[in-house]
Amino acid sequence: MTGASDVLTSFAINGILSVVLITLFSVFKNQPLNVRVYYSKWQLKGDKACPTKHIPTVSSNGIRRYLNLDAKSYIHVMDWIKECLKMPEAELIDHGGLDAAVFLRLISLGLQIFIPLTIFGFIVLVPLNVTDNQLAIDMATKTNFTYDALDTITISNIRLASDRLWAHLVAAYLYTAWVGWLLFKEYRSIAALRFSFLASQIARPDQFTILCRCIPEDPDESTAVHVDHFFRVNHPDHYLMNQVVYDANELAKMVKERAKLQNKVIYCEGLIDKKFSKARPTMKTGFWGLWGEQVDQLDYYSDKIVKLTEKINEERTRILSEETSVMPAAFISFDTRWGAAVCAQTVQSRDSSMWLTEWAPEPRDVYWANLPIPYHRLNSRKLGMRTLVVVLIIGFFFPISFVQGFANLASLERNVPFLTPIVQRGLLKSFIQGYLSGLILKVSLLVLPYILLIMTKFEGHVSYSRIEKSAAAKYFAFMVVNVFLGNVLVGTIFEQLKTFIESPTTIPQTFGNTVPMKATFFIAYTMVDGWTGCALMLIRLLPLLLFHFRSGLMVRTPRDLDRATPLGNLELNIALPHLGLYFLLGLVYACISPLILPFIVIYLGAAYVVHRNQIINCNEPKYESGAAYWPYMFGYIIVALLIKHITLIGLMTLKEAKSSTPFLLPLPICTIIFYFYCKNRFEHGFQFYALEEAMAKDTIERARNPNLDVRSFLENAYIHPSLRSVVAGNDEDDSDDGA
Amino acid sequence: MTGASDVLTSFAINGILSVVLITLFSVFKNQPLNVRVYYSKWQLKGDKACPTKHIPTVSSNGIRRYLNLDAKSYIHVMDWIKECLKMPEAELIDHGGLDAAVFLRLISLGLQIFIPLTIFGFIVLVPLNVTDNQLAIDMATKTNFTYDALDTITISNIRLASDRLWAHLVAAYLYTAWVGWLLFKEYRSIAALRFSFLASQIARPDQFTILCRCIPEDPDESTAVHVDHFFRVNHPDHYLMNQVVYDANELAKMVKERAKLQNKVIYCEGLIDKKFSKARPTMKTGFWGLWGEQVDQLDYYSDKIVKLTEKINEERTRILSEETSVMPAAFISFDTRWGAAVCAQTVQSRDSSMWLTEWAPEPRDVYWANLPIPYHRLNSRKLGMRTLVVVLIIGFFFPISFVQGFANLASLERNVPFLTPIVQRGLLKSFIQGYLSGLILKVSLLVLPYILLIMTKFEGHVSYSRIEKSAAAKYFAFMVVNVFLGNVLVGTIFEQLKTFIESPTTIPQTFGNTVPMKATFFIAYTMVDGWTGCALMLIRLLPLLLFHFRSGLMVRTPRDLDRATPLGNLELNIALPHLGLYFLLGLVYACISPLILPFIVIYLGAAYVVHRNQIINCNEPKYESGAAYWPYMFGYIIVALLIKHITLIGLMTLKEAKSSTPFLLPLPICTIIFYFYCKNRFEHGFQFYALEEAMAKDTIERARNPNLDVRSFLENAYIHPSLRSVVAGNDEDDSDDGA
Secondary structure (H helix, E strand, O other), X not given: OOOHHHHHHHHHHHHHHHHHHHHHHHHHOOOHHHHHHHOHHHHHHOHHHOOOOOOOOOOOOHHHHOOOOOHHHHOOOOOHHHHHHHOOHHHHHHHHOHHHHHHHHHHHHHHHHHHHHHHHHHHHHHHHHHOOOHHHHHHHHOOOOOOOHHHHHOHHHOOOOOOOHHHHHHHHHHHHHHHHHHHHHHHHHHHHHHXXXXXXXXXXXXXXXXEEEOOOOOOOOOHHHHHHHHHHHHOOOOEEEEEEEEOOHHHHHHHHHHHHHHHHHHHHHHHHHOOOOOOOOEEEOOHHHOOOOEEEHHHHHHHHHHHHHHHHHHHHHHHHHOHHHEEEEEEEEEOOHXXXXXXXXXXOOOOOOOOEXXXXXXXXXEOHHHOOOOHHHHHHHHHHHHHHHHHHHHHOHHHHHHHHHHHOHHHHHHHOHHHHHHHHOHHHHHHHHHHHHHHHHHHHHHOHHHHHHHHHHHHOOOEHHHHHHHHHHHHHHHHHXXXXXXXXXXXXXXXXXXXXXXXXXXHHHHHHHHOHHXXXXXXXXXXXXXXXXXXXXXXXXXXXXXXXXXHHHOOOOHHHHHHHOXXXXXXXXXXXXXXXXXXXXXXXXXXXXXXXXXXHHHHHHHHHHHHHHHHHHOEXXXXXXXOOOHHHHHHHHHHHHHHHHHHHHHHHHHOOOOOOHHHHOHHHHHHHHHHHHHHHHHHHHHHOOOHHHHHHHHHHHHHHOOOOOHHHHHOOOOXXXXXXXXXXXXXXXXXXXXX | OOOHHHHHHHHHHHHHHHHHHHHXXXXXXXXXXXXXXXXXXXXXHOHXXXXXXXXXXXXXXXXXXOOOOOHHHHOOOXXXXXXXXXXXXXXXXXXXXXXXXXXXXXXXXXXXXXXXXXXXXXXXXXXXXXXXOHHHHHHHHOOOOOOOHHHHHOHHHOOOOOOOHHHHHHHHHHHHHHHXXXXXXXXXXXXXXXXHHHHHOOOOHHHOEEEEEOOOOOOOOOHHHHHHHHHHHHOOOOEEEEEEEEOOHHHHHHHHHHHHHHHHHHHHHHHHHOOOOXXXXXXXXXXXXXXXXXXEHHHHHHHHHHHHHHHHHHHHHHHHHOHHHEEEEEEEEEOOHHHHHHHHHOOOOOOOOOOEEEEOOOHHHEOHHHOOOOHHHHHHHHHHHHHHHHHHHHHOHHHHHHHHHHHOHHHHHHHOHHXXXXXXXXXXXXXXXXXXXXXXXXXXXHOHHHHHHHHHHHHOOOEHHHHHHHHHHHHHHHHHHHHHHHHHOOOOHHHHHHHHHXXXXXXXXXXXXXXXXXXXXXXXXXXXXXXXXXXXXXXXXXXXXXXXXXXXXXXXXXXXXXXHOOOEOOOHHHHHHHHHHHHHHHHHHHHHOOOHHHHHHHHHHHHHHHHHHHHHHOEOOOOOOOOOOHHHHHHHHHHHHHHXXXXXXXXXXXXXXXXXXXXXXXXXXXXXXXXXXXXXXXXXXHXXXXXXXXXXXXXXXXHHOOOOOHHHHHOOOOOOHHHHHHHHOOOOOOOOOOO
């Protein structure tokens, strides 16, 4: 167990780090040099669009082009916080999309939940805990028992079977009711936001289009004709056109390859232009440029590009002409939203493995690489990936127990005796227990979301939005099982699991026993992961370096500059589970050890400002799902509540509060009923597009735009990006690879 | 534990009983007197329709009108078995509906499963079991251990850790594979049957109609107009008309009351006509006719009928004129099946508590009494009923343990010492253990399905077919938990449950320990419940008596005679769970104690003949669901398979077959995967009506009947039966109460 000194060490390190990083950011963003990193969204929209007064101007004389030498401007250096909080929500939705706006609402939901909980905890629970003396009794009666000053703040210090536990029980009810009420309100208002957002959207291809999969083969007709016949017969009134899906994965690879080569050419030209080297750069043709013939780089790459372009053109004609490259899937467009809604929601064929329809994702949201996967393989792929996730979760326990070793140096000493001299030093010990343990966990979790994203892509979802949603669910499972349970459970994980399967009724007691002991560890984790993590997010270190490297060497035209401008992304697959973890920690510890709450509140406040700044200035959404991820997040918070209830029931049993424990049993039951109530009442609107809405939007549009030509703007919307230039008739190369 | 002598006693009693009952039936049905009981379906269709040669003719001279004195006809007295097996399936579907035909297929599926299992069991497993000697060893080593000759046939007689257990393991795999293959084939062919049945149906109102619930109130319009506007806007192309639902439950009660009074009048008139009493019958007006004024029965009732008719007419006009009696539900009809299919499958409104649509049941299938229930109360009603079912299941353990007491007289003796002299007598003991124990269980289960049916009606389903399906699921739960588990588990049920919840891993071992001990009890149960039950079903004792009572006193016109003719019913809510129980017993004991299999095979064979006879001669289906219940039954059989696997895993663990037990683990996993595979592949067709099918049927009909007036035959289809006469314009009273 870590103690007060370790928490203080960690507080000092992370606090100083965060302040330094934020100051650095404030200075960096004041430099004209960095304007494309910290205001990237505005730069692409056009300078004029930016409402902020404090954006550094790019004047064109000498050093002032890069650095801001105006001393006055440094007075307002922290004004960005005020600036980014100014934009009203309606404008934010317009500017950054509904997904981003709802994500900010989630953070503020966290603040609304935890600020009252903190106040109540410190006014009511902490005094009750501190003035009792169970820990002192334990120390007197048990051997080898020590406790820390911080532990007296937790529920552990309440005496067995004490009447004071009623306060914690009442608090549990109050907290649950408060969270439930806020969740209900939030669900209702997010649903309303979503409806008004969908109703106010301009006409977009995905409103008129569905994706049809598992198209059966026809011996006499090509897929396109077969699809056309089928929908002409079965949706005679509204069917408009179809666009078959081609297997262009090979082509996409080639286009990607060519883009890489083009970058290399630009890089070489940059080297020559900027006179970094005297001669023209050369290279060897062999593996990694280690051996082989010596050639001129520029000529070599240009030559390769010419050859590749030829191959690409051949491949394109092959794909468009051969029937074998047509996949059994197609995008079907209708002339009204009503027709598309009907087709998306109905069953077309009596055979459940044919003519399956669903809403088409937005064109920019389509994950083209997965469309060619045969539908009947999706189930086995999903099953395989889920098994792999379970294996990964179990495998991840090893780094976790390693972290636990650091957090508990006493046991480490016992196992590795030669560490004793190091471990004995006070400050070093505090540093290791308080800071390093959190850091190692944080680093080992850094790679994980990217692994999960790749795994989820393999599952075969057809849109980025779904991939991110599914990856988020997996990552949240990791958060709960590995970060929370992994640190909470003592002893070997596998032993614990075996006990749990053999006698599930012991779970609450184990939780109740170990959760309070880990409070200080999670405080340290909140500071490392939350505070420093937030500040690092703000400063955008990687995009900053990358941009300067690129702009130094590879930028010659304004188009190059636009290309080098690093746009950010919400990355919901990481952001949602993270937020979920803090909800979990906050709710579980709210009754047990309220000390963690102020740290979480500070984190949430910082996260709100940082994310708002990123959304306004740097992020460009990859897709717009209309807050379709909210029901998932709602589920995560419910899971957090249930874990809180189980822990508390276990704790009360251990505290021998026989009279009050039974009163806790209604809590999980009510939570589950509440979950289903909300799900029944609201989730509907996140899954289906009601015919009434579709009809209303169609009618309004017909009144406003009687001459709207739906066909023309649907024509090339759903063609694979690598094929678009050919089909559209212009020969400009689109280097977007769609993968 | 019951032994060989008890099984023989039971065999003798039930065998003799069954033979007697079947002979009685064969004689009874030969009498012209009973022709309306045993050929009721043909009588209502018209005598000419009956293809059977052996139907007794009703000649009109003297005693021959009632009794068959033709000695020759008694030679062919058993020919009904041959007769009823003759009718081919296609004709049977036409004659008795698809539901009935598929039910017969289920019984024959049972025969296909269990006949090979019996043969394999007796050739391979029984010799292996009999030639081993574990029980003899146990008797030598343990005190107080006795065993019976029958027990040597079971797996209990195999020595611990013997290599012979591999045979049982292989058998388990073979059996599972065989059952799986048959189930798959059956699912496929039932799905095909259903599709061709639906495609060949004539135009019926329910194909064009959907039921819309939760219609929101409108301040300016009546419900009918509001509905009309909504669907005219949102389904402009195919919407035809609507029929709002009235709350006519009060009216239905009055109509029912009047029908009762009319019956009483007919009964009195019958008494006077047939000269049973000299004077006109009188009665007292008070409670149950015990006190009050003495009046003439006939006048009294006629007077009451006149008054009631007035009230009924008033109520009818009130219902049709007042807006308050209109419920927020309506039947919406479309001019094509395609339009109805679209509306049934799509979401109409963004609010999940408004404009909910589903397919309308057939008019005869509608359970009118439940339509007025507000939709938002359905969930709480369901929750309440499910809780009640759980309570009932637990409460039902008491009669079960009482039965167990009889089946285990030794323990009864210990508790109730004064029974000793009775218990000591050999034959009586055999009678009690072998026959009475099964009988008591059977009787205590007789009332249950009717209780469950009432409970399910309270849940608020809108059609008889759904009520029966849901009641069947509840009854099957009883069968599994009370009949199977209740008899298998030893000790107090509640203790067992507690152990199971606290350590679920012990479940298989408990099963493995106790299941083999109960084999003989279930053999006795099969004979009582199956054999005698079947024979009783055949003879239709209650309808027989009731018909003769009625025809003696209350029949004067041919219409009265038709009314008195007792039509049977499949009663799927009882028949399906029953069949499910025998599947469960057969599969569980197939590897453990093959002795039960021949008894089950005999039962299934008898049930096939009996049900086929009833379906052809006596049953008139209440509704036609197109075998929609099959996916449920499929689920029951999968549950049976899983219980079999768990029991076997437990048994193998107890037998210390360490090398072979792990090989059993894939079985339950494969079974579950198989279940989901079949569900994915076929269930679809039982839930949705595909647009392709609907469009095809519409097109064919348009070609055949270009002038079909859909509106005319939908006009009055969905009006409450008690209101139909008024709305349709004729004043004939329909005494159908719809409840």
